[in-house]
Amino acid sequence: MRYKTFPQGIHLRYHKQATAGKPTVTAKAPAVAVVPLIQHIGVPCIPQINVGDHVFMGQKIGDAEALITAPIHSPISGKVMALEARPHVMRRDVLSVVIENDGEDELYPDIMPYPDWERLDPDTLRNIIREGGIVGMGGAAFPTHIKLAPQSDKSIDAVLINGAECEDYLTDDNCLMVEHPEWVIGGARIISHILGNVKIVVGIEANKPDALAAIRQAAGEGDDISVIALDTKYPQGGEKQMVKALLDREVPSGGLPSEVGVVVNNVATVAKIFELITTGMPLISRGVTLSGPGVSAPGNLIARIGTSMEDLISECGGYKGKIAKVIMGGPMTGISVFTTLVTLTKSIGGVVVMRHEDICHEDPVVCIRCARCVDACPVYLMPISLYHYSRSLNYDQAVEAYGLFDCIECGCCSYVCPGRLPLMESIKHAKAEINNKRQKQHGR
């Protein structure tokens, strides 16, 4: 049987068997939670508490008066010990709220469910989602309430639910779909309601038969939801690839899916919206896969935001072997951290620990023009040309003729390169250089 998919892309090694069948375990709440005030794309939050304050679980501790931002809540109840810069996944140090756990998990009294959500208007629901601190949990961390208020002139006719989970090792989305398919379907219905009762299409890679079966059953017989099995191919979970595979539409270059009438959300985000509406609980915990050959007992956890990597790895039996890399996210797009003191944020669905023998130690050689990068690129770029133009600082050519900014940074090119060239790395570097230059010009 041929499944729907997008052109090109690559086949990875998956390595999902270590955690795929394991039920989700709730991780111990941290003794001290370190909650960074940047956990989303957009304006950083400003602390809403002071050092010494008592905070409840689910109480808002950070927010900002900006359009693109999402508030942050306390994952535990306890006392605010400090407001200080701490190591962060994406940046060097970020202002974080350090909370000492009182072990009570005392719920913030204002938290309440919205049982009559179907009678609420879209704006009210969007505001509930904003106040719940919901952001894209698939990795992008874009505030969801903005996504659900598309600015485009084109009307939205479909909401796509992304259950691809195409990265190696990660299985937390799979677990969620198997264990709580009704959360995913329920959340999808809420989103559909907000967008004007549009059709729902769920895309799941075919290597997750249990998730497909569970979601199909939860979706029921109605024709408002279709559940589609997708080819197991990386990066199937990329937003643009999802739109191409499920609807055969292409998001315009530099544009948003809403310009082709689509809103895409990850299954974890959708389930979290359901949880928020049905219980009132904001985003203070999430599913996270702890896996990789450097973890003793790989597993799927539900962990509080603000739990350190060190605690999460301990929860899974600690390390195994000589550790080389701790990757937040999947091995294709994740971030390797310099310390395991960094804590879990809203958009991290996996921690992969690699030993020395698991990473490629080959030095870059040379381009032999084998074209594998060109054949692999899921947005049909010529990564090798971008590499050459980036390295020779010919940024204009890279941007104008070779589409530098169309790169989705999936890493396929670097993965397949037999010359071991840092293709995506050089593209990312060029993008950053150009953005810096543009910012400086604006500043003047």
Added chain:
Amino acid sequence: MADPLSRELIVSSAPHVRGRDNIRRMMYDVAIALIPAGIAAVYFFGLRSLLIVLITVASALGAEALIQRAMGRRVTITDGSALVTAVLLAYNLPPTVPLWLPFIGASIAIGLGKMVYGGLGYNPFNPALISRTILLAAWPVLMTSWVVPFDAVATATPLAVIKMGDNLQAVKDLLHVDSNLSLYRQMFWGNHGGCLGETSIPALLLGGVYLMYRRVITWHIPITYVSTVAVTALLLGRDPIFHLLAGGLILGALYMATCPVTTPVTPRGRIYFGLGAGLLTMLIRAFGSLPEGIMYSILLMNAATPLLDRYTRPRIYGKGAR
């Protein structure tokens, strides 16, 4: 548990994993794919073929080591690329060549075909073919002295015979067969005069299938090359099956027109490359002064490769569609 701060972690940009294939693996795959044709060469033309291959390989590796040392570079003769160049050059030599010729040929291939441009990845032309053009110009008699398989009797190649009068009967007489079918069969198996490694089609196809299975080569160039030759032959009123089986088409299409360094990186570019090479091959075979056109057709298309890459850039996702 140890202090997390004392642990040294590697920090690097994503992706954190790499595919299995590297250049060395791909090169040795090509070398493996060329083994059946080598066995066929020994079968048809005797152990001398093996000696020619070994001399070519040894000379190529020696030349590369020497030049790299002279240039003050790291010696990389084990990466398999000089090996592949050497074997391809050897397969493009007549079985009768004096044993000093492969030595000269290999030195030219590595020196003038590859290292002058900066080494692996930078040569615009196929090094083995560059060397062959020079050998052919310098020693035209030695480079066109053919023998009958299993025998040291001098003979002509089917292409040379057909060049004389465009007459399939003359080729049948040459190979002592009376029907077209037995002619095709004999040419298919490789029982006729020609270069060392070009005559046995099944041996070459076996290696070609291996390379496609291992994803070292893609279908684009071989398929378009071979089909263009067939269609052009048909349009020119010549026997397409003869032209598919004759000369170095299969060796060229599967192993030299697929040389990654000297061919386009874009899918459409590769298709145009095959089209152009096929067309040029048949034009040379039909109207040129040479009997065979594989070598020059591939070299000419090598020269067109930068242009092909430039004008066949893939349409970027989300640009100019829907």
